[in-house]
Amino acid sequence: MELNNSQSKRTSLKRKSPENGDCLLSNSGSLDDLNEDLFERVLSWLPTSTFFRLSTVCKRWKSAADSASFKLACSQIPSRDPWFLMVAPSLSQSIIFDSAESSWKRLNHPPPPLQEDSNQSCMPVAASGGLICYRQSSGNFILCNPVTGCRRYLPPLNLAQQNQPLNAVVMSSSVSTYKIVLVFGELPFLSFISYDSNNGCWEDETALRRTVDDNSMEYDSSDDNVVYFLSKAGNVVASNMQRSPSKQFSSVITNKDGEEIVYFLSSSGTVVACNLTSKCFSEYPRLLPAFCEYSIDVVECNGEMLVILLSEFLESASLRVWKFDEANRSWHQIAAMPAAMSHEWYGKKADINCVGVKGQIFICLNSPELCTYVVCDLRTKEWIELPKCCIKGQVMEFMSAFSFEPRIEAFV
Structure with missing residues (x-):
C-alpha cells in the first residue's frame, strides 16, 4: 500500500517498439x-x-x-535495494521506506507486535539480509521475514543470562542461514552467546577478556539495578526513561580477515570492540570530552564500523561521520553534513539513530520540535533529506530504522 508523498516509479506493461531501448516487452515476443x-x-x-x-x-x-x-x-540475485523498517514511538507501526522507489509503504504482513494476541510487548533490535530480529519483553527473540510474514520463535535463554545486563544484539545472515550474537555483562566483565540456525540452539556462554594494551577508564558497577543512558551533556545518567528503546542495544558486527568483531556503545558513550574469534575486547578512545553535548551511534558500512556524532560547538550544530584508525589508535573524520543542514539542529537537543547499508547511512534525527530522515551517501558525499511520511494528513514521527533487503526467499 502506497502512502502519501510517495514518488514511486511505475513499470508499464504496454508493448513498445523494438527500437525503444528500455522496453519490457517487444512486438517479437511476450513473457x-x-x-x-x-x-x-x-x-x-x-x-x-x-x-x-x-x-x-x-x-x-x-x-x-x-x-x-x-x-x-x-x-541468486546478489543484492536488492534496501527497505527501512521504521520504528515509531508506539512500536506499533508497519511502515517501510523503499529506497528503490523513494516511497513510503505499509507492509502487507505486519511485524510480530501487531500479530500477537498476548500481553508481551515486542520491538525490533537487529536486522540482516532479508530478516529482522525482535525481542519480547520476556527477553526471548523472534526472527521474521517482513516481506512474507514468516517467523520463528527462538529457544528461550536460561534465567542466569536473562538477569545479566544486555549490551548488544547483532545479526548476520546468508541465503539460508543466520546467526544472532548477544553481548552481556558489566564492563570489564563481558561475555557473549550466539544462536546459529544450523544448530537450532543457543551455544554456551563465552567470557571475553580485556586486551593487555587497552588503557580503559575505570568502571563503577555499584548499582546493577539502575538503567543508564548517555545524556546530552555526555554524562552517565540514571533513569528509567529512554527516547528510542529499539536502539538501546545499538551495535554492529564486522568480519575482518576471518575475525568477527561486535561493536557497541558503552553506558558512558565510548565504543567497545568485542573480538568473538579471539575472545577479547577493547575500548576505543573518546571522540569528544565527557562535558561536550552530543548524540552518538554506530553503524556498519562496507564491512567497516563507523560512528555518527551530532554535537554543538560555537553556537552551531555539527553532524559528522568518523572512522577509527587501528594503526594509529585515533579517529578520522570521513564525512560531514553541510552546515546549512546541520545548523537547524542547534539547541534542539536532538537524538540521532542510524543504520548503515553498503555505502550509505540512513539517519533519523528527532527532537521535541523537529523530526527528519536523512541519507548520507559516503561515495558521493551527498546528504539527502527524505520526504515526510504522511498518513491521513498527519506527518509520522519515527525514532529509528532497521535496514533489510526485501527477499521473499529469506529463510527463518
Missing part, C-alpha cells in the same frame, strides 16, 4: 512465450515492490510467488 524456468528467472530480477504489483496480472504471475524454483532464482 508468456518463455518456458517456466526462464520466465521465473526474468521475474526474479524485478524489484520486490514491482513484482508484487505485477503479480496481479494473471494466475501464472501470481503463482510464481509460491514457487520453490522462483525463490531459488531470487536467492
Whole structure:
C-alpha cells in the first residue's frame, strides 16, 4: 500500500517498439512465450515492490510467488535495494521506506507486535539480509521475514543470562542461514552467546577478556539495578526513561580477515570492540570530552564500523561521520553534513539513530520540535533529506530504522 508523498516509479506493461531501448516487452515476443524456468528467472530480477504489483496480472504471475524454483532464482540475485523498517514511538507501526522507489509503504504482513494476541510487548533490535530480529519483553527473540510474514520463535535463554545486563544484539545472515550474537555483562566483565540456525540452539556462554594494551577508564558497577543512558551533556545518567528503546542495544558486527568483531556503545558513550574469534575486547578512545553535548551511534558500512556524532560547538550544530584508525589508535573524520543542514539542529537537543547499508547511512534525527530522515551517501558525499511520511494528513514521527533487503526467499 502506497502512502502519501510517495514518488514511486511505475513499470508499464504496454508493448513498445523494438527500437525503444528500455522496453519490457517487444512486438517479437511476450513473457508468456518463455518456458517456466526462464520466465521465473526474468521475474526474479524485478524489484520486490514491482513484482508484487505485477503479480496481479494473471494466475501464472501470481503463482510464481509460491514457487520453490522462483525463490531459488531470487536467492541468486546478489543484492536488492534496501527497505527501512521504521520504528515509531508506539512500536506499533508497519511502515517501510523503499529506497528503490523513494516511497513510503505499509507492509502487507505486519511485524510480530501487531500479530500477537498476548500481553508481551515486542520491538525490533537487529536486522540482516532479508530478516529482522525482535525481542519480547520476556527477553526471548523472534526472527521474521517482513516481506512474507514468516517467523520463528527462538529457544528461550536460561534465567542466569536473562538477569545479566544486555549490551548488544547483532545479526548476520546468508541465503539460508543466520546467526544472532548477544553481548552481556558489566564492563570489564563481558561475555557473549550466539544462536546459529544450523544448530537450532543457543551455544554456551563465552567470557571475553580485556586486551593487555587497552588503557580503559575505570568502571563503577555499584548499582546493577539502575538503567543508564548517555545524556546530552555526555554524562552517565540514571533513569528509567529512554527516547528510542529499539536502539538501546545499538551495535554492529564486522568480519575482518576471518575475525568477527561486535561493536557497541558503552553506558558512558565510548565504543567497545568485542573480538568473538579471539575472545577479547577493547575500548576505543573518546571522540569528544565527557562535558561536550552530543548524540552518538554506530553503524556498519562496507564491512567497516563507523560512528555518527551530532554535537554543538560555537553556537552551531555539527553532524559528522568518523572512522577509527587501528594503526594509529585515533579517529578520522570521513564525512560531514553541510552546515546549512546541520545548523537547524542547534539547541534542539536532538537524538540521532542510524543504520548503515553498503555505502550509505540512513539517519533519523528527532527532537521535541523537529523530526527528519536523512541519507548520507559516503561515495558521493551527498546528504539527502527524505520526504515526510504522511498518513491521513498527519506527518509520522519515527525514532529509528532497521535496514533489510526485501527477499521473499529469506529463510527463518
